Amino acid sequence: MATIITIDPVSRLEGHLKVEVCIEGGQVTDARATGTMFRGFENILANRDPWDAPHITQRICGVCPIPHAQAAVLALDQAAAKSIPNNGRILRNLVLGANFVQSHLLHFYHLAALDYLAGPGMAPWQPHWNVDLRIDPATTAVLVGHYVEALGMTRKAHEMGAIFGGRMPLAPAYIPGGFTSAPTAAQITQFKVYCNELLAFIRNIYLPDVEALASIYEDYFEIGRGHGNLIAFGAFELNANGTKKLFRPGRAAAGSTAIEPVNPTAITEQVTHSWYADSTNNLNPANGVTLPMQPKANGYSWLKAPRYTNEPYEAGPLARMWINGDYPHGISVMDRHRARALEALKIADALLTWADQIVVGQSAYSTYTTPTSGTGVGLTEAPRGALGHWLQITNRKIARYQVITPTCWNASPMDDRGKRGPIEQALVGTPVQDPNRPVEVLRVIHSFDPCLSCAVHLMTPKSATVISTYVPGRTAALATA
Ligand code: NFE
Numbered sequence: 001m002a003t004i005i006t007i008d009p010v011s012r013l014e015g016h017l018k019v020e021v022c023i024e025g026g027q028v029t030d031a032r033a034t035g036t037m038f039r040g041f042e043n044i045l046a047n048r049d050p051w052d053a054p055h056i057t058q059r060i061c062g063v064c065p066i067p068h069a070q071a072a073v074l075a076l077d078q079a080a081a082k083s084i085p086n087n088g089r090i091l092r093n094l095v096l097g098a099n100f101v102q103s104h105l106l107h108f109y110h111l112a113a114l115d116y117l118a119g120p121g122m123a124p125w126q127p128h129w130n131v132d133l134r135i136d137p138a139t140t141a142v143l144v145g146h147y148v149e150a151l152g153m154t155r156k157a158h159e160m161g162a163i164f165g166g167r168m169p170l171a172p173a174y175i176p177g178g179f180t181s182a183p184t185a186a187q188i189t190q191f192k193v194y195c196n197e198l199l200a201f202i203r204n205i206y207l208p209d210v211e212a213l214a215s216i217y218e219d220y221f222e223i224g225r226g227h228g229n230l231i232a233f234g235a236f237e238l239n240a241n242g243t244k245k246l247f248r249p250g251r252a253a254a255g256s257t258a259i260e261p262v263n264p265t266a267i268t269e270q271v272t273h274s275w276y277a278d279s280t281n282n283l284n285p286a287n288g289v290t291l292p293m294q295p296k297a298n299g300y301s302w303l304k305a306p307r308y309t310n311e312p313y314e315a316g317p318l319a320r321m322w323i324n325g326d327y328p329h330g331i332s333v334m335d336r337h338r339a340r341a342l343e344a345l346k347i348a349d350a351l352l353t354w355a356d357q358i359v360v361g362q363s364a365y366s367t368y369t370t371p372t373s374g375t376g377v378g379l380t381e382a383p384r385g386a387l388g389h390w391l392q393i394t395n396r397k398i399a400r401y402q403v404i405t406p407t408c409w410n411a412s413p414m415d416d417r418g419k420r421g422p423i424e425q426a427l428v429g430t431p432v433q434d435p436n437r438p439v440e441v442l443r444v445i446h447s448f449d450p451c452l453s454c455a456v457h458l459m460t461p462k463s464a465t466v467i468s469t470y471v472p473g474r475t476a477a478l479a480t481a
Contacts, residue, residue, distance in 0.1 A: 012111045015452025031427035035303040042290040045401040054174045061453040066099035067382035069174035071389035075378030076176035087364035088178030098161030103383035104344040109150035129437040160194035177368025210341040224333040224444040226426035228254030230319035235381035250323040269304040273413040285390040288402035305412040314422040315385025315406040317343040336447040405454040
């Protein structure tokens with residue numbers, strides 16, 4: 001007999017995700033991931049001044065605003081064929097890197113770790129499902145201490161980003177043509193002091209904690225693989241024209257050792273199972289349209305389903321580290337955690353080097369004139385994976401804007417051919433000990449660090465249709481099919 005479990009909302013992630021799994025014979029046999037709110041930022045941007053794009057798109061999400069600013073200014077620069085001064089490139093990288101470090105620490109300690117340990121008898125550690133908690137009390141106490149310490153570290157990462165970004169999480173310093181800061185030697189030193197402290201935490205606490213967790217939950221190297229296709233757009237430009245990056249772009253298709261190039265024209269967004277008009281199906285984002293339609297037969301998510309040559313791809317730290325040859329080990333729940341922690345170290349290391357490359361007294365901005373018309377594609381990476389902004393300017397206004405976030409790749413619903421999205425597929429085969437407390441399902445979902453705010457965002461409070469209702473403390477509702 002099959003049991004259908006609905007977890008709505010999945011907690012300890014950003015935004016609102018509903019996941020339905022079918023369990024038969026003690027393991028997940030099917031899964032549906034639903035983004036329960038409409039984002040609509042594309043429609044907010046229409047007819048605005050293109051300079052508004054980095055500021056408005058940062059409001060898509062408070063956790064990864066900087067990648068949105070970065071993608072927007074890259075698209076704007078490209079639309080005007082503008083190259084920016086070295087200082088501008090470096091400052092953009094420094095603030096982006098600070099956001100990655102902040103997000104990775106936040107994810108491991110404050111979003112994922114509680115799937116594996118119970119902690120003290122108080123919020124935020126309780127209430128807690130009492131299942132499959134293998135970490136001994138002494139180690140649990142140490143990890144709880146690190147959870148608290150990591151709160152301070154995420155604050156410091158934000159403060160580090162704010163030195164040049166002007167403010168975190170929403171940094172006003174990203175503008176087309178460069179960056180608004182005029183860095184001083186004292187600011188560079190201050191940035192490095194923060195970075196050294198974060199590096200020490202990553203090296204001495206975060207990485208060993210992840211390794212300890214991985215050794216205790218070794219079976220999670222075999223759980224949550226998914227389709228096995230990985231994609232990265234690349235990020236952290238190391239030269240003026242962006243041909244060299246800390247993370248190169250690329251694709252690794254399941255079963256192949258080759259790293260293939262990414263051709264943005266091969267990306268389409270499929271909406272057969274999404275609450276968007278079928279007339280907008282399978283469009284490349286350069287011609288994309290955001291036309292909501294809910295309810296809709298066969299629709300079950302506000303996320304569109306991005307596909308590369310019709311195939312679902314996983315985005316994220318594991319994809320980046322894999323494509324760059326930094327993490328060749330495997331694709332699973334624990335591999336995602338390990339790759340994320342190793343990536344935090346790689347980025348923090350690079351930040352220290354880049355901070356020394358700033359030339360005090362040189363401008364970070366070169367005059368940008370909005371083109372009368374033009375198109376630009378801003379491809380970069382967010383902590384959760386490949387991020388793209390597609391921009392079209394007509395009469396110096398935004399004529400079209402499309403955003404594909406990493407969570408759109410990862411938490412996408414089924415596509416035209418009925419192929420599941422990466423999280424849905426990763427859930428299939430997951431063993432579940434107790435369908436009333438499906439912690440294994442949460443571990444798989446959290447390993448992707450989904451952010452539904454990025455994927456979907458906006459609701460209409462006055463609307464008669466309540467799309468999602470948040471019930472604090474609600475546990476998995478259980479139905480029997
Ligand atoms: Ni809201 Fe985001 C990241 C982006 S995820 S956190 O990282 O873009 O889809």
